[in-house]
Amino acid sequence: MFKYLIRRVVQAIPTFFGITLFAYLLLWLAPGSVVERLFLAPNINAETRERLAKQLGINDPFHIQYLRWLAGDDWLRWDSDGDGVSDGAFELIAPLDADGDGEPEPPGESYGILRGDFGRSFVRRRPVMEVILTNLPATLELGIAAIVASLVIGIPVGILSAATRGRWFDNLARVMAVIFDAIPNFWLGLMLLLGLGKVMGIVPLGGRCGPSLTGVCPPLFERMEYLILPTFVFAAGFIALFSRYVRTSTLEVMNQDYIRTARAKGLASRSVYFRHAARNAMIPVATLIGPVITNVWAGATVIETVFAWPGVGRVAFTSAIQQDFPVVMGITIFAAVGTILGFLLSDMLYVTIDPRIRLS
Amino acid sequence: MYKIAKLVLLAVFLAAVAFGASAQDSGGVIIGTNFGGDPTSLNPLLTNNTVDLSLTEFLFPSLYNIDPETRSPMKAGRNDQDNGLALDWSISDDGLTYTFTLRDDIAWNDGTPVTAHEYAFTFEALASGETSSPRTSVLQSVASVEAMDDTTVVVTLSVASCRAIDELDDFGILPKHIIEPLIDGDFSAIDTLEYNKNPDVTSGVFNFGALIADEQTSLLRNDNHWLTVSPDGYIMRNVPDQVVGVEQFLAGEVTSVGTAGSASVPASRMQEFRDLAEAGEFQVYEYVDDGLTFVGFNLADRNMPVNGEDEDGNPIDQGKHPLFGDVRVRQAIAQAVNYADIIEGAAEGEAVQVNSFGTPALWGYDSSIEPWEYNPEAALALLAEAGFVDDDDDPSTPLVATEDALYAEPGTPFAFEMLTNSGNLVREAAGTVIQDQLGQIGIDVDFQLQEFGALVTFLLGQDFDAIMIGFTNLAQDTDARNVFTPVGDLVGGGFNFVSYRNDRVTELYDQALTLPGCDLAERQALYHEISQILHEELPWWWLFAPNSMYAETNAVQNWEPFAEMRYVNMANLVISS
Numbered sequence: 006m007f008k009y010l011i012r013r014v015v016q017a018i019p020t021f022f023g024i025t026l027f028a029y030l031l032l033w034l035a036p037g038s039v040v041e042r043l044f045l046a047p048n049i050n051a052e053t054r055e056r057l058a059k060q061l062g063i064n065d066p067f068h069i070q071y072l073r074w075l076a077g078d079d080w081l082r083w084d085s086d087g088d089g090v091s092d093g094a095f096e097l098i099a100p101l102d103a104d105g106d107g108e109p110e111p112p113g114e115s116y117g118i119l120r121g122d123f124g125r126s127f128v129r130r131r132p133v134m135e136v137i138l139t140n141l142p143a144t145l146e147l148g149i150a151a152i153v154a155s156l157v158i159g160i161p162v163g164i165l166s167a168a169t170r171g172r173w174f175d176n177l178a179r180v181m182a183v184i185f186d187a188i189p190n191f192w193l194g195l196m197l198l199l200g201l202g203k204v205m206g207i208v209p210l211g212g213r214c215g216p217s218l219t220g221v222c223p224p225l226f227e228r229m230e231y232l233i234l235p236t237f238v239f240a241a242g243f244i245a246l247f248s249r250y251v252r253t254s255t256l257e258v259m260n261q262d263y264i265r266t267a268r269a270k271g272l273a274s275r276s277v278y279f280r281h282a283a284r285n286a287m288i289p290v291a292t293l294i295g296p297v298i299t300n301v302w303a304g305a306t307v308i309e310t311v312f313a314w315p316g317v318g319r320v321a322f323t324s325a326i327q328q329d330f331p332v333v334m335g336i337t338i339f340a341a342v343g344t345i346l347g348f349l350l351s352d353m354l355y356v357t358i359d360p361r362i363r364l365s
Numbered sequence: 366m367y368k369i370a371k372l373v374l375l376a377v378f379l380a381a382v383a384f385g386a387s388a389q390d391s392g393g394v395i396i397g398t399n400f401g402g403d404p405t406s407l408n409p410l411l412t413n414n415t416v417d418l419s420l421t422e423f424l425f426p427s428l429y430n431i432d433p434e435t436r437s438p439m440k441a442g443r444n445d446q447d448n449g450l451a452l453d454w455s456i457s458d459d460g461l462t463y464t465f466t467l468r469d470d471i472a473w474n475d476g477t478p479v480t481a482h483e484y485a486f487t488f489e490a491l492a493s494g495e496t497s498s499p500r501t502s503v504l505q506s507v508a509s510v511e512a513m514d515d516t517t518v519v520v521t522l523s524v525a526s527c528r529a530i531d532e533l534d535d536f537g538i539l540p541k542h543i544i545e546p547l548i549d550g551d552f553s554a555i556d557t558l559e560y561n562k563n564p565d566v567t568s569g570v571f572n573f574g575a576l577i578a579d580e581q582t583s584l585l586r587n588d589n590h591w592l593t594v595s596p597d598g599y600i601m602r603n604v605p606d607q608v609v610g611v612e613q614f615l616a617g618e619v620t621s622v623g624t625a626g627s628a629s630v631p632a633s634r635m636q637e638f639r640d641l642a643e644a645g646e647f648q649v650y651e652y653v654d655d656g657l658t659f660v661g662f663n664l665a666d667r668n669m670p671v672n673g674e675d676e677d678g679n680p681i682d683q684g685k686h687p688l689f690g691d692v693r694v695r696q697a698i699a700q701a702v703n704y705a706d707i708i709e710g711a712a713e714g715e716a717v718q719v720n721s722f723g724t725p726a727l728w729g730y731d732s733s734i735e736p737w738e739y740n741p742e743a744a745l746a747l748l749a750e751a752g753f754v755d756d757d758d759d760p761s762t763p764l765v766a767t768e769d770a771l772y773a774e775p776g777t778p779f780a781f782e783m784l785t786n787s788g789n790l791v792r793e794a795a796g797t798v799i800q801d802q803l804g805q806i807g808i809d810v811d812f813q814l815q816e817f818g819a820l821v822t823f824l825l826g827q828d829f830d831a832i833m834i835g836f837t838n839l840a841q842d843t844d845a846r847n848v849f850t851p852v853g854d855l856v857g858g859g860f861n862f863v864s865y866r867n868d869r870v871t872e873l874y875d876q877a878l879t880l881p882g883c884d885l886a887e888r889q890a891l892y893h894e895i896s897q898i899l900h901e902e903l904p905w906w907w908l909f910a911p912n913s914m915y916a917e918t919n920a921v922q923n924w925e926p927f928a929e930m931r932y933v934n935m936a937n938l939v940i941s942s
Contacts, residue, residue, distance in 0.1 A: 037818020043413055044499045045821060047836065047847050051858025053501045060497050089551070130406050130497075130561060139578040203612050210613050211604065216396050218583045218598045220575020313605050315579030323402055328818065 010349065017345045025118075028337045029071050032330050038063050039127045039328040059104075061127055063330070069099060074334060077120060078113030118338060124331035128324070133335035137317055141339075143213055144316035146225065147308070148301040150236040155243030155297075160283075160290065162244070163251025167259065167286075168278050178248055185245035190304065194238040194311040201234065208234050211313035235312040239304060243297055247290060255286040284358065291354035298347030302340045393940020395921065395932070396600045397621040398610030398629065403603065404582060407573065408561040409537020410487060410498045415838065416601075419626035421537065423584055423599065423935060424567040426450055426471055426479050428534040433927035435728070437885075438530055448569055450479065450538070460525035460881055463533070465518040473540050473568045474589050481512035486541040495553040503532035527883035531842045540566045570594045570936045579603055592936045599625075599935075607631045614647075620918045620940060625932050628654075628913040632715035632791075635914050647918050652928035653726050654913040656837035657719050658792060660783065660799075660906040662689035663829055665864035670827035673854025673864055680851070683864050686830070687766075687773035688781055693751040695903040699737040701744035702802045708909050711795035716909040721896035722848075723839055724910040726928050728889060731896040741806050748806075753779050755807050764807040780809035781830035784823055787814035792833050795908065799833075824862050832862075849874055849895065865904035870895050 040058045058064045062073060073081070081099040082091040091109040094101040101109045116122035123133035166175040202210040208230050209215070214222040215231075225232065258264060259282055267281045305318025313319075317336055324332035401416040409425045412418055430449030432439040440453055450467040457463075471479045488510035491498055506526035511519045522529055543566045548554040555561075564573050570590055574583035584599040602619055604610040607629050614622045623629030630638050630649070642649040665671075666684025675681055688694050708716045717725065720734040748754075752770030755762075763780050766773035783799070785792040793814060800810040815823065823829045847853035850871045853861035877891040899905065915931050917924055922939040932938070 035818055036816065036822045037820075041821045041825070042817065046838075047845060047860050048502045048840065049499050050502065050505075050847055050853075051855050053499055054858060056494065056501075057497055057499065125557070128405055129403065130411070130556065136578075143579075203616065206616060209618060210616060211609055212602065213580055214577075216394070216581060216583075216600045216602060216619070217577070218394060218574055218585060218600065220577050220581075220583055222577055222580070310605055313580075313603060313609065315577065315603070319579055 009352075013349055013352070014345075020345070021341055024337065024341045025075065025334070026071070029074065029330070029334060030067070032328070032333060033067050033070065035328060037328065039330070042327055043128065063127075065103075070330075072098065073113070073115060073117065074124060074331070075117050075119060077115045077117035077122060079116060080113070082110055082113045084112035118335075123335040123338070126324070126329055126332045128327050128329045129332070133331045136320060136332055137335055137339060140315055140317045140320050143314060144301075144305050144309070144318060146213075147232070147235055147239060147314055147316060148298075148305060150232060151239035151243065151301065152297060154236055154240040155247055156290075158240070159244040159247025160251050160287075163248040164255050164278055164283060164286065166248060166252040167255035167282075168274065170256065175252075178252070182245035182249050185241040188241070190238050190242060191307050191311050193241060194234070194308065197234050197238065198311070211311075213315055235308050235314055238311075239301075239308045242304075243300075246293065246297075250289045250293060251286055254289045255282055258282045258285045261285075288355065288359050291358050292351050294354060295344075295348035295351035298350070299340075299344045302343055392595065392597050393920070393938075393942065394598045394600060395596055395621060395935075395938065395940060396602060396619040397624045398604045398613055398619050399601045399624045399627070400604050400606050400610060400629070401627070403576060403579060404562075406561045407564045408539070408555065408558065410490060410496060410500065410539060410555065411561060412537070413499050415626035416624070419601065419624040420582060420584065422448075422569070422625060423571040423932075424564060424569040424573060426538050426568050428465065428484065428538070429454075431930070433930045433933045436726075436927075436929065437728070438534070450484070454530075456883070458881075460527075460879070460883070461522045463520040463522070463529065465520070467516045467518065469516050470591060471568060472589070472591075473542075473566050474572055474587055475566050476589070477540070477542050477566075478515065479538065479540075479568055480515040481518040482515070483538050483541045484518055485510045485512040486545065487537060487539045490539070490544075490552045490555055491536050493552040495551070496555045498536065500536040503529070503535055506532070525879045525881075527878055527880055527888060528842050530883070531840060540568075571599055574598060590936070594936045596935065596938050596940060614916060614918070617918070620921055622914075622916040623931075628915050628931075630914040630916050632713040632911060635713070635715050635912065638914060638916055642916070645919070647916055648921070648924060649917075650915040650926040650931075652913055653717055653724055654837075654911045655724055655726055655839045655929055656835055657724055657839070657910045658795065658833065658835040658908045659719075660831050660833045660908065661863045662686070662695055662831050662904060662906065663827065663863055664689055664904055665827065667828050667830065670856045672856055672859075673851035673861065673866055678851075680866065685772040687770075687777060688779065689830070690772040691751050691770070692902055693747050694753070695906070696737075696901075697744040697747040697751065698803065698808070699903055699906055700740045700747070701806050701808070702799055703739040704736070704909070705739075706802070707795050707798045710798045711791045712909060712911055715912040717912070719907040719910050720900060721893075721907065722845060722899060722905070727839060728885065729842065729892040729896075731893040733893070734896060734900050745806055748779075760805070760807055762807070763809040778809065779807060780811065782811045782813055783831040783833060784813050784815050784820055784829055785833040786817045786820045788817070791911070792835070796833055825857050825859070827856050827862050827864065846874060846878075849899070863904045865902075867898060867902065870898055873898075 038058065040054050040061065040063065044054050044057060062070060080095060082094040082101065084091055085093055091101055091112040103110050115124060125132055126136055129136055162178050166178040169175045198210055201208045213231050214228045264277060264282055267277050305316055306322050308314065309316040309319035310322050317339070320332060321336045399416055401414060404417045404420055405414065406412055406417060407421055407424065409421045412421055426448045428449065429451040430439045439449065450471060451465045452468055454463055454465040467481055469478065473479060490496055491500065492504060506522050506524050506529050507520060508523040509521045513519055520533060543560065544555065547558055562576065567573060570587055570592065571584035572587045574585040576582045581600055581602045586594045586597050601624050604613060610622055610629055611631065611634055613619050638649050641647060663686050665686060667686065669684050671681050671683055673681060673683065704718045708714060708718065718736055720736045721731040723730040725732055748764060752767045753764040754767055756765050763778040765779065766775055766777040768775050783796060785796050796812045800812040803810050824832055824834070847860040849865065850861065851866050853859040854864050873891050873895050877888045880888055915926055920941045922941060923934065923937050925934050927933055
């Protein structure tokens with residue numbers, strides 16, 4: 006298994022670089038810039054906007070910007086005597102006086118993501134890592150709650166559906182699965198906010214916790230009312246997914262010889278379904294964990310925006326609109342690594358659940 | 366026993382009354398809704414959006430107080446927020462030297478006095494050009510700022526500018542004793558100070574409280590303030606959009622719709638809010654917003670965008686737009702559209718027609734100008750005079766140019782692109798009304814919605830026929846050189862993106878900026894003349910300014926709002942539980 010994991014990690018490296026290059030290129034190709042979005046006003050003249058763009062480095066050619074983000078720029082231009090002025094440069098890529106004004110460009114100070122420096126947000130004016138880590142707990146809270154809820158509800162529903170095949174519970178579960186799968190979660194979220202929040206007033210209209218002068222969000226158990234709706238909306242699609250997979254695989258397993266043997270031994274149906282059939286029926290679920298984790302990242306963008314949930318997804322959405330490259334790229338890295346790890350987790354669960362399977 | 370019980374009950378009643386009275390006298394928290402995201406910086410030198418400004422106005426001193434009635438600088442005046450330093454100022458005869466006399470009784474919350482040195486230090490940081498501050502327009506006219514002593518500031522201008530007084534209060538005042546040791550002479554270090562997100566030393570009615578990322582920002586009462594500050598604090602809750610903010614208000618989750626810097630009751634809900642306020646459900650305050658929506662006509666040839674002037678200030682031939690190069694065409698368009706329909710269709714009737722640069726709330730606005738009126742017959746006659754006629758008697762096909770057209774080739778159909786940014790529902794609706802009504806007289810408008818970044822690329826690149834955009838948060842004395850004169854006609858960066866040039870307008874604007882003594886009435890007359898010329902020549906077709914509405918729950922007592930100054934008496938507000 007260890008060798009397998011190493012090989013998968015090595016295989017993931019070119020994928021990772023491909024993702025970063027493609028994502029950065031897409032952002033770079035977008036028309037306009039963060040400076041125009043933030044500073045387009047009659048009383049901010051073109052020179053000021055030019056100066057701000059230069060400070061952010063967004064007017065540099067693509068390869069410079071990408072290299073700086075990836076590997077930093079302290080090796081592109083440097084200040085060896087410590088007087089704050091560049092006195093050396095990797096001229097082939099970044100000439101000392103790139104703009105030809107007779108003055109050397111400032112020395113590079115960033116280390117790039119390969120050395121753990123995710124850069125600073127153009128808009129939020131904070132280190133990207135700080136932005137992500139500040140908002141990550143909210144996304145994890147919501148994502149874990151949604152996955153747990155979908156497993157806790159989806160798996161039993163799937164098994165019970167199989168056990169009651171063709172009867173009212175099975176039919177109801179299948180219809181609900183189709184509905185949950187088909188309804189866009191942003192619409193479901195808005196409707197539930199409208200009904201349960203605005204009309205009935207039994208849940209708050211978004212946010213993760215109530216107003217606080219001290220800036221402290223209370224422990225989760227004291228603010229469950231904020232978590233319920235986004236968790237349900239987030240989990241709805243996963244519940245549908247898990248229940249359908251588990252139902253199908255349970256029905257397949259129920260035709261196996263060992264199940265017939267268990268029945269012939271006179272075991273109770275509950276024991277047959279939940280102790281004997283369930284374990285093998287779980288194998289497809291294991292393969293789904295990876296994609297589900299990936300979908301948590303993707304879905305968070307929509308769910309967090311609808312419910313004003315202060316997570317990474319919402320930051321990604323607003324940063325993309327604001328063309329805040331460093332934040333979008335930082336979150337892309339997190340999402341890429343999360344996806345790769347999610348699929349690795351799936352593979353490992355696969356082996357754990359079914360001892361007959363060996364990774365090679 | 367009975368008497369004792371009565372006495373106890375009476376005592377309890379009196380205590381309750383007394384307690385209730387004291388609870389009404391002070392305290393409580395203002396909770397507003399904000400859909401602009403977290404503050405990007407709470408350093409007043411670096412702030413660049415209404416979210417930042419909604420908070421820093423309660424945290425930092427300013428050079429002078431603003432008169433809430435006129436929104437102009439107040440000499441020795443004090444508004445209820447009372448953060449202005451200047452007691453008085455004088456201007457030299459040549460208009461180049463401003464001498465400010467400051468108060469000596471304002472202090473930072475750590476007890477250190479706020480002095481003239483703090484103001485000079487902040488200007489020095491700005492003038493270094495090393496920070497990422499966008500507030501550099503002041504540098505166009507101010508040469509130096511010098512603190513003569515703790516209470517005297519002398520500002521020397523490089524060129525006389527009547528806007529200087531506005532610009533001198535634009536960049537905030539930093540606590541020198543805190544910032545200077547942190548940056549060690551390197552002003553670029555200001556950009557990355559921890560202070561920018563956690564300004565622990567401030568001097569406003571509130572101290573900074575805490576920020577929960579993407580959730581809320583809180584401010585706490587400054588108990589060391591020279592005023593007695595009533596509210597316990599102010600919380601700005603982040604919401605995804607206006608609708609959620611409004612619903613949270615109606616659900617009682619917050620006390621206010623919007624923040625100190627934005628009203629946020631959408632036009633579609635204003636009548637409902639009016640009705641509910643009349644029924645006593647809550648309080649509202651209405652005013653005309655300081656932003657306007659307009660269409661810019663490209664007067665130059667869009668196929669050869671060049672700057673308006675060369676480096677020596679000589680005009681450059683920019684060609685002529687085949688349609689909009691002729692002023693009669695622009696005037697015809699202005700008469701071919703029903704403004705009431707635009708305002709009703711685009712802004713739910715919650716806007717006012719604008720006939721001059723700015724909005725009716727600004728002193729430079731000329732309300733005496735006769736608005737363009739809907740008159741399609743006059744529009745068609747003017748177009749015929751300009752050489753555009755209906756050659757096939759079919760109103761569904763566009764007019765075509767004849768040999769009388771000044772810049773269009775004969776046979777050219779009267780068709781053009783009009784761009785605006787997607788996602789702005791007001792502009793999308795306004796553009797649709799204009800497209801429909803111009804279509805009725807044979808003008809074919811290809812109305813296109815562009816993503817904002819793409820729109821800006823077209824706009825600054827001067828690569829468009831007509832473009833619908835808006836100005837927001839216009840200052841009382843907005844520096845319109847970038848808009849009205851060739852100085853701003855720069856491909857890729859200038860705000861005179863329609864390539865307008867009228868030497869008389871440039872002359873009037875220069876006069877208004879450099880008028881000896883800067884008498885407001887005289888400057889106003891010059892601005893009015895500019896407005897009249899622009900109204901006739903129509904390089905920009907001003908459309909409307911939206912209404913704005915503040916809303917507060919009845920729990921917010923003593924509230925005395927003004928246009929664009931929602932919490933001018935924040936220190937006196939009482940928020941009952």
